[in-house]
Amino acid sequence: MKMLALPLLITLLHSPICLSVTVSSSKPKVEVHEHTDAVLSCEFRTEKDQNPRIEWKKKGKGVTFVYFNNKFTGHYAGRAKIEGATLTIHAVTQKDSGEYRCEVTASEDHVNLGEAIVTLNVLVPPHVPSCEVPGSVFVGVGLELLCKDKLSVPPATYRWYKDNRALTATADTLYSIDTSKGSLNFKSVSKLDSGMYRCESSNSVGAPKSCVAQELKVSDYPVNTAILIAGAAGFTVLVLFCCICVCICRRRGCCRKSKKTKSTKSYHPSPPPPPPIRNLKHYKQTQSFMI
Template sequence: FKFLLVNGSFLTVDRSSRPAAPVGLSVTVSSSKPRVEVHEHTDAVLSCEFRTEKDQNPRIEWKKRGKAVTFVYFNNQFAKSYVGRAKIEGATLTIHSVTQKDSGEYRCEVTASQDHVNLGEATVNLNVLVPPHVPSCDVPSSVFVGSGLELLCKDKLSVPPATYRWYKDNRALTATAETPYSIDTNKGTLKFKSVSKLDAGMYRCESSNSVGAPKSCVAQQLKVVESAAAGFVVLVLFCCICVCVCRRRGCCKSE
């Protein structure tokens, strides 16, 4: 309060009744779902809500961030790769029949030129889930007895990453401390320290994740053979035995 002397009398003035200073007006942008997960070949809805103080016709843009920032929607039209498979409702973006290539970080930008703070943005992360694909399986046709061996299995397309199971003669293999092999279910490897004749058979690998049904490669035959050195030793021993038998029977005596 402030006191003023007017015609010999004091008057009070309430300074709090003065109008407040104007508050800066601004556009606000948000997303009700900043993380979106959808299955491959379904629609992805990337929500974007905005509010402006003055501007009734703000400019709306969508961008995707990768190695470089690329436009999805700009100047009231879609970029070439999104034409015919995306739509805008308000500021919300819908992409139809998404693939793994659509995964990434998207940014919704709203520009309201008449507002005090005229730019607002919201970020939405899209993750496209992909079911297992037929894995590539690396199984050699033959291997020598006693040698080390690693069978490889890989599904590069599934999201989340696949886990793997190996089969021999259509029976699932389970590695224990007693088995002559080890299995890495995340990397898809089946390792033998020393192969024996018992390890010969038909091998295949199966990839699986939480999105779809498991997929398996075609079974491939693994043969376990004696090494050339081992064969030579056997041949020498056989010859020695033949010579000894021949001498005992007198077949090797000269006339």
């Protein structure tokens, strides 16, 4: 057995070892604040090729080049640098977030292509949210106030204030708050809900931001409006009542049309025909005529 293992070991020692280019990243997930520098690490090792080709690509809706043919492309030109295969992007924004791929091609190696993937997430502090507060509403209506900050990363959470006092929804309150959507919902507003409302957005990146407080007025329906509503309701009830009466009448046959009687005309007999004229051959003169 030892005699068979020795030739095999000698053969392995003398045979060439097939190595390939290897690519890796010491930090595959990178999180940085907006307007700071992002370092996307990429380390490689080749078998023979001392001058491999290095490329960086970004994956989005499609694949775009970041570094190609020894130069930066698109909006990365003038705001990025490369050292070895490590990429540094200056003053990153939310548009720079995404998945990046480092590719190293060593044409002289047996397996000549290697790649590493780095994910960049740009953190954005809260921005001033947009707040939707109507100027005035009537007592008893349902109402929803909305607040939204579309730019913060991670997504913001929201808090509503009335007259500079934070609102907290409980089982006893007549409103509810969705802190993730930024909505404040009233089932039925009353005059006590009048006041100055504002919303605040916050996340783990920066200081909270608030919109300008806006006034909400809750008032009774005006007298004229109440009269119009009552009149419209009464008219609707009257129309429905008439329709029901007509339907009942038709079912009972009260609304059937009576048949028209034939009109009688007075009869006048035609006069008798004149007596026929007798034949002149049979006419005899009975009297003499003198002139």
